[in-house]
Amino acid sequence: MYGITGYSNGYHQNQQQHSSEEKRGGGRRRRGGRRSRHPPGFRVSDHHHHYYNNDDDDNKQEQKAPPPCTDFDMAYFHSYAHVGIHEEMIKDRVRTDTYRAAIMQHQSFIEGKVVMDVGCGTGILSIFCAQAGAKRVYAVDASDIALQANEVVKANNLAEKIIVLHGRVEDVEIDEEVDVIISEWMGYMLLYESMLGSVITARDRWLKHGGLILPSNATLYMAPITHPDRYNDSIEFWRNVYGIDMSAMLQLAKQCAFEEPCVETITGENVLTWPHVVKHVDCYTIQHDELESVSTRYKFQSMMRAPLHGFAFWFDVEFNGPTNSPTNNHIPSLLTGASNNNHIDGIQKKKRANPNEALVLSTAPEDPPTHWQQTLIYFYDPIEVEQDQIIEGSLTLSQSKENRRFMNIHLEYSSGGRSYVKESVMR
Ligand SMILES: C[S@@+](CC[C@H](N)C(=O)[O-])C[C@H]1O[C@@H](n2cnc3c(N)ncnc32)[C@H](O)[C@@H]1O
Numbered sequence: 001m002y003g004i005t006g007y008s009n010g011y012h013q014n015q016q017q018h019s020s021e022e023k024r025g026g027g028r029r030r031r032g033g034r035r036s037r038h039p040p041g042f043r044v045s046d047h048h049h050h051y052y053n054n055d056d057d058d059n060k061q062e063q064k065a066p067p068p069c070t071d072f073d074m075a076y077f078h079s080y081a082h083v084g085i086h087e088e089m090i091k092d093r094v095r096t097d098t099y100r101a102a103i104m105q106h107q108s109f110i111e112g113k114v115v116m117d118v119g120c121g122t123g124i125l126s127i128f129c130a131q132a133g134a135k136r137v138y139a140v141d142a143s144d145i146a147l148q149a150n151e152v153v154k155a156n157n158l159a160e161k162i163i164v165l166h167g168r169v170e171d172v173e174i175d176e177e178v179d180v181i182i183s184e185w186m187g188y189m190l191l192y193e194s195m196l197g198s199v200i201t202a203r204d205r206w207l208k209h210g211g212l213i214l215p216s217n218a219t220l221y222m223a224p225i226t227h228p229d230r231y232n233d234s235i236e237f238w239r240n241v242y243g244i245d246m247s248a249m250l251q252l253a254k255q256c257a258f259e260e261p262c263v264e265t266i267t268g269e270n271v272l273t274w275p276h277v278v279k280h281v282d283c284y285t286i287q288h289d290e291l292e293s294v295s296t297r298y299k300f301q302s303m304m305r306a307p308l309h310g311f312a313f314w315f316d317v318e319f320n321g322p323t324n325s326p327t328n329n330h331i332p333s334l335l336t337g338a339s340n341n342n343h344i345d346g347i348q349k350k351k352r353a354n355p356n357e358a359l360v361l362s363t364a365p366e367d368p369p370t371h372w373q374q375t376l377i378y379f380y381d382p383i384e385v386e387q388d389q390i391i392e393g394s395l396t397l398s399q400s401k402e403n404r405r406f407m408n409i410h411l412e413y414s415s416g417g418r419s420y421v422k423e424s425v426m427r
Pocket of ligand 1: 076077080086089090118119120121122123124125140141142143145167168169170183184185186195198
């Protein structure tokens with residue numbers, strides 16, 4: 001905890017040593033490899049924390065004890081202490097410029113108000129909010145990057161306005177409600193990292209009725225793809241290596257290349273149909289239990305004859321004001337043809353209605369690339385599909401029981417009279 005006395009960070013030194021086993025954090029990957037190694041010896045105490053709770057506000061949920069901060073969570077936060085991931089995120093201009101534009105678009109709401117930045121990292125979004133005229137910003141981060149954020153804040157003479165709290169949002173305490181919650185919580189396939197749960201916790205603990213959440217909603221999409229270059233490069237390559245038949249390597253190559261989801265950039269040309277909405281998230285109303293498992297059934301009709309290599313996933317988020325939020329207007333999804341995620345809606349439409357001209361941060365293949373790229377689940381063997389051929393099945397994304405930052409993916413697909421199942425884990 002930094003700054004004002006009376007704000008607790010929830011962190012306490014602890015003599016207990018962690019196991020020597022290294023665990024992956026489940027956070028975003030830096031280019032060139034996976035991040036995160038196990039941090040040495042500190043963890044959240046398990047004593048009971050007092051929660052500020054406004055009894056006058058019917059919308060406030062009764063606060064439950066926060067989930068324990070597991071070794072996996074510690075590894076996750078440790079991964080965010082590395083400068084590389086913050087550099088990559090901040091250099092992602094699509095991401096950072098859209099957040100700044102969204103903050104400035106809502107300047108009249110933010111001016112003179114209290115903001116909480118859930119997972120402030122280096123503090124960049126908190127500083128944008130201060131520049132937009134926020135009265136006070138609580139910049140919360142459980143990673144040691146909060147130490148740097150505090151230095152950045154001081155160096156920019158914003159220590160009066162921005163209070164950096166080094167701790168989990170689930171554990172810190174503040175003595176007032178907030179008007180605005182801002183957070184960059186989106187992981188690969190939107191839900192990987194499971195950080196949205198922390199935004200829900202912050203919302204339920206501190207957001208005033210009528211308050212603003214940025215981003216306000218998010219949508220995860222999937223679509224079938226063809227990617228012959230990728231398949232040839234990783235698999236077909238083994239058929240003739242310097243004139244040697246290395247086909248004996250094929251099975252292993254498929255297993256190694258395609259067992260886990262791949263974070264890669266594709267283009268609109270790889271995509272065989274309009275996408276299907278896997279999940280629409282309204283940040284004003286989404287509940288924790290909705291995130292434990294997300295299921296959808298899909299049905300696509302291929303727009304061309306091509307080898308089907310797998311499915312691509314991407315997401316977008318919108319920055320609506322509170323009055324434009326689908327929740328507050330009690331209207332369904334802004335996405336046409338996607339009103340019910342649990343049923344086949346026929347062939348999905350791609351373009352959003354977006355009547356509010358909300359800013360959209362998109363990670364779609366046809367849009368400018370971001371550090372999220374797209375997530376690909378490849379089949380071990382391609383399926384030859386004809387134009388108009390149906391590709392259908394179901395998908396379940398669930399938080400791993402072992403480490404809720406990881407995501408279990410159960411994919412069923414059938415086409416041309418054959419059915420398949422693929423299980424994978426995003427870790
Ligand atoms: C994707 S980064 C975003 C950083 C910064 N807001 C930005 O936009 O550059 C997410 C940050 O949230 C922090 N974080 C994730 N879950 C958190 C939690 N429950 N409490 C506090 N910080 C959290 C991570 O440590 C990480 O620094």
